[in-house]
Every structure is written in structure tokens, then in C-alpha cells.
Amino acid sequence: MLSLNDYLYSGDTVLKILHCYSDDLRENGIKNHNQIDLVHSNFLIRISELLQHNEFLTSQSQRILEFYKFMAREYPFLAFTLKGRIKSLIRAEEKFNGKIVGLVYKHYLANGTFPSLPELKDKLSKIRDLIAYRFVISLPRCHLAQGQNRESEEIKYLYELANALPEILEEHGFASQLASSNTAQAGSPLCEDVRPYYKDYIFGQKEAGYRSLHITLYDNLSRSFAEVQLRTKDMDDFAEIGPANHLGYEKRQEAERARRDKIPVGECQYFDEAYERGMMLQKLDLSKIDVNMFSAVDNSLINDGCGLFRGRLILPYEHLSRFQNDLID
Structure with missing residues (x-):
């Protein structure tokens, strides 16, 4: 079985790793008639193309910025940030394999059988968050009226923005x-x-406490998908530096092991391989790998300027409460 871990110790660039891993998966898929390996290879090609041919991001991010301008104009009392990123190689690999594990597990629990190959391929083709933009809002205390609850007021504004976003961006x-x-x-x-x-993870909050609103958009100009997330600062802190942080693996490992215990070993090759790849990534010691332009003292002290781990930043903008800048003139 091929895994990304095998390609992270050669000193290659992220693009070289992507090409080598994708090519080998394709060769293996053809040789062993493994269609999921072929889907996997195509998935990695999509990431590679985003990193190499990303001129469209200038246009896309500027058009996403139209909603930022709307917010600054209509909600001058809010402070907020807008960030964009391409999902990193490690995160994308986790996503792909985690999707397989989750799909097989849910289908097996519900039916006692495994999903068909066409069903798996269809679901895997719908991973649409390789590009994502995030709006994070905060209501400064100075703008709270006496007796108002800050959290409830921020959530009220968040839903107002969510209701306005589709129409504005469709324009x-x-x-x-x-x-x-x-x-x-x-x-x-x-x-x-x-x-x-x-996808409403606020009103329908996840068990782990993660809260956010997610919407997927199709960019007709670049013919690509992008996800937009809307959160309050407290929600974002919880997701990025709190218990829901992607770096907190313990609960995820427990959940994955529970899934492994339910699925008979050897009964579903696609589950077995995806589970093993996912567990290998979770146990990866970033300080030991050798990727050009990447350095990690340990799993916490990381300098990633190449999109290997945290993700490649597309744009950062910050609007301070009652602060107008040239973007909204």
C-alpha cells in the first residue's frame, strides 16, 4: 500500500511530492485494478494544479472581497477578518482518507454491507473545500447596549450576514x-x-463543540468550487487554538479506532487502506520529515511557508470597528 508518509523524507518540494505520489497511485491503480487509487491520484492532481496554476485566485478573491466591502459598509460597528487558503497537502490527504473511512463506516452500520464502488467514487468526487475563505466577526464591547449579551448579539449578526451572502456573491x-x-x-x-x-454547525452544533456556518460556492469564472465559512471570534478561537483544533488528535484517534473495531479486517480493502493511511498521518512526527521550504522543531513549533501542513494563505484582510479603508470607497 502506498502512503504519503513514504514521500516526506526525500527533501523534495511539495509539488514534487504531489507529482510522485499521484503518479505512483495511478500506476498502482492501473496495475491492481484499484479504482479508488485512481480517484485518489486525480484528487492530488487537483491540488497540484491549484498550487501551480492559481492566477484565477486573484479574480476569485477580489470577488469574494465584495462581500467584505458589504460588511464594512453595512456593519461598521463590527470588527472582522477575511482569510483565504488552499488546503494543505497533509490536510487534504487526511480529508480524502477520512472521507472513505466515514462513508464505509456509516453504510456498514446502517446496512451491514459496504457501499458500492460507484457510490464511493461519487462521494469522493464531491470534496469541494480545497479552497476556503473565512469571515470571522467580533462585536466590540463598546458597542454593546446595557443588558445585551455579546455572544447572542454576535450570533444574530452572523446569521444576518449568512442570509445576505448568497445573493451578493451570486451577483x-x-x-x-x-x-x-x-x-x-x-x-x-x-x-x-x-x-x-x-451546513449549520451552530444551530446544529457538533458534539466536539465546533461551531461555524459553511456554504459551498461554484465559481463560474474559474470553474472551481470554494467553501466560505462564517464564525464569531470565540468560535474561531475554539476551532483554531481550542479543543476543536485540528492538532488535537486524541479524540479523533479514539473515534477512528472505534470505527476500525466495527469493520471486519480484510472485508473492505478501501476502508483498510484509508484507515491505515489516516492513522499513519496522525502519528507523523513533523520534526523528522525533510521537505524543501519546511521546518519543524516539533509538532507545535512549525514554519510552513509551502502549504505542506497548515495551508497556503491566499489573502488576509482585517476590518476594525468603525474603521473605513480604501477598499470601500
């Missing part, structure tokens, strides 16, 4: 995509006409 070449799962529940503050497009 600039984007098309909102129906949420594939975890669709926002009836009764949430989302308007009825936008609710089907959102």
Missing part, C-alpha cells in the same frame, strides 16, 4: 451549492430560501 459570478449533508435544521435563524445551501 459576482458564484453559484451557491445545495449542502450535501448536515443541512441546516428547520427553526434555525437562516432564511428559508438560503437554508438548504448551508
Whole structure:
């Protein structure tokens, strides 16, 4: 079985690693009639193309910025940030293999059988968050009226922004995509006409405490998908530096082991390989790997300027409360 871990010790660039891993997966898929390896190879090619041919990001990010301008104009009392990123190689590999493990596990629990190959391939083709933009808002205490609760006021504004976002961005070449799962529940503050497009992890909060609103957009100009996330600062802190942080592996490892215990070893090759790859990545010691332009003292002290681990930053913008800049003139 091929795994990304095998390619991280040669001193190659991220692009060279992507090409080598993708080529070998394709060769292995053809040789062993493993169609998931072929899907995997194509998935890595998509990432490689984003990193190599990303001129479209200038146009895309500028059009996403139109919503930022709307926020600055209509909500001058809010402070907020806008960031964009391409999912890093390690995160993307975790996502792909985790998707297989989750799909097989859910299908097996529900039916006692494994999903068909066409079903797996269809679901894997719908990973659409390789490009993501995040709006994080905060309501300064000086703008709170007496007796107002800061958290509830921020959430109120967050849903107002979520309701406005699809129409504004559709005017600039984007098309909102129906949420594939975890669709926002009836009764949430989302308007009825936008609710089907959102994954609402606030009203329908995840067990781990992660909270955010997610919507997937199709960019008709670049013919690519992008995910937009909306959070309050407290939600973002919880996700990035709190218990929900991607770096906190213990709960994830426990969940993955529980899934492994339910699926008979050797019964589903795709599950076995995806599970093993995922566990290998979780145990990866970043300080030991050798990738050009990457250095890590340990798993916490990391300098990643190449999109290997944390992700390649597309754009950062910050709007301070009651601060207007040239972007909204």
C-alpha cells in the first residue's frame, strides 16, 4: 500500500511530492485494478494544479472581497477578518482518507454491507473545500447596549450576514451549492430560501463543540468550487487554538479506532487502506520529515511557508470597528 508518509523524507518540494505520489497511485491503480487509487491520484492532481496554476485566485478573491466591502459598509460597528487558503497537502490527504473511512463506516452500520464502488467514487468526487475563505466577526464591547449579551448579539449578526451572502456573491459570478449533508435544521435563524445551501454547525452544533456556518460556492469564472465559512471570534478561537483544533488528535484517534473495531479486517480493502493511511498521518512526527521550504522543531513549533501542513494563505484582510479603508470607497 502506498502512503504519503513514504514521500516526506526525500527533501523534495511539495509539488514534487504531489507529482510522485499521484503518479505512483495511478500506476498502482492501473496495475491492481484499484479504482479508488485512481480517484485518489486525480484528487492530488487537483491540488497540484491549484498550487501551480492559481492566477484565477486573484479574480476569485477580489470577488469574494465584495462581500467584505458589504460588511464594512453595512456593519461598521463590527470588527472582522477575511482569510483565504488552499488546503494543505497533509490536510487534504487526511480529508480524502477520512472521507472513505466515514462513508464505509456509516453504510456498514446502517446496512451491514459496504457501499458500492460507484457510490464511493461519487462521494469522493464531491470534496469541494480545497479552497476556503473565512469571515470571522467580533462585536466590540463598546458597542454593546446595557443588558445585551455579546455572544447572542454576535450570533444574530452572523446569521444576518449568512442570509445576505448568497445573493451578493451570486451577483459576482458564484453559484451557491445545495449542502450535501448536515443541512441546516428547520427553526434555525437562516432564511428559508438560503437554508438548504448551508451546513449549520451552530444551530446544529457538533458534539466536539465546533461551531461555524459553511456554504459551498461554484465559481463560474474559474470553474472551481470554494467553501466560505462564517464564525464569531470565540468560535474561531475554539476551532483554531481550542479543543476543536485540528492538532488535537486524541479524540479523533479514539473515534477512528472505534470505527476500525466495527469493520471486519480484510472485508473492505478501501476502508483498510484509508484507515491505515489516516492513522499513519496522525502519528507523523513533523520534526523528522525533510521537505524543501519546511521546518519543524516539533509538532507545535512549525514554519510552513509551502502549504505542506497548515495551508497556503491566499489573502488576509482585517476590518476594525468603525474603521473605513480604501477598499470601500
